Amino acid sequence: MYILVGNVLNETQKLFLKKKTIVSLLLIALISFLPAFFISSIKQKLIFIAMDSIDYPSIILSILTNLLLPLFIFMVSAELFSGEVADGTMKLVLIRPISRLKVFISKNIAIAFYIISCLVMALLVSIISSMILKLHIDHTLYVISAYFVDVIPAVVFMVFATFVVQFFKSSSTALISGILVYIGIQILTLFISGLNNILFSNYLNWSHEWLSSGTLLFNLNHFFMLLGYMIVFFIIGYYFFDKQEY
Secondary structure, rough: OHHHHHHHHHHHHHHHHHHHHHHHHHHHHHHHHHHHHHHHHHHHOOHHHHHHOOHHHHHHHHOOOOOOHHHHHHHHHHOOHHHHHHOOHHHHHHHOOOOHHHHHHHHHHHHHHHHHHHHHHHHHHHHHHHHHHHOOOOOHHHHHHHHHHHHHHHHHHHHHHHHHHHOOHHHHHHHHHHHHHHHHHHHHHHOOOHHHHOOHHHOOOOOHHHHOOOHHHHHHHHHHHHHHHHHHHHHHHHHHHHHHHO
């Protein structure tokens, strides 16, 4: 257990010391702040009263989960797996007295911490921006709950990403390929009727559905579906990680 915790701390520190990680967090903060000026300007110049009913943190959450977060998840997954294979540091990790399963778990937990950091950054900046520019914001507990709920599908997507990058030995190739796979999945939902109801990637902004439906059984069904996806992707991802020769 101590070995696992130590390796989680090591992988997390390694991830958060990377320039790409820091830049991505700063970018999220910037994107969570700048639209507030645009919305505030519209309200003042055009007197667009309908803007008063729009919850600003929810807008930022939707942008983050549907656009930025999938990209950043593939980026950090590629860095911790394919990137380390390319620069040879994966060998150094695996010669330590720790099993491959614990290494795989540690890297996934480190990426999960990164995901939580992204959501917390967006949450804090969007709430502060709303207060400064006097934009509409729902009850604080509701907003926090929305960001908390979206951690679940984001982690499922993370496990999918760590599975995909196992097939590549270059971080840039893994990133580009992962994004293309994600786009391909989204395109399929446009042509195959009903596919969007069962695909994990369509629940990245799950909080909107969870908090607005009010039906516990309906949400639990989706929860167990996402849990099933996560277990399957984790098992397959670890299988390919364990079979790799570095």
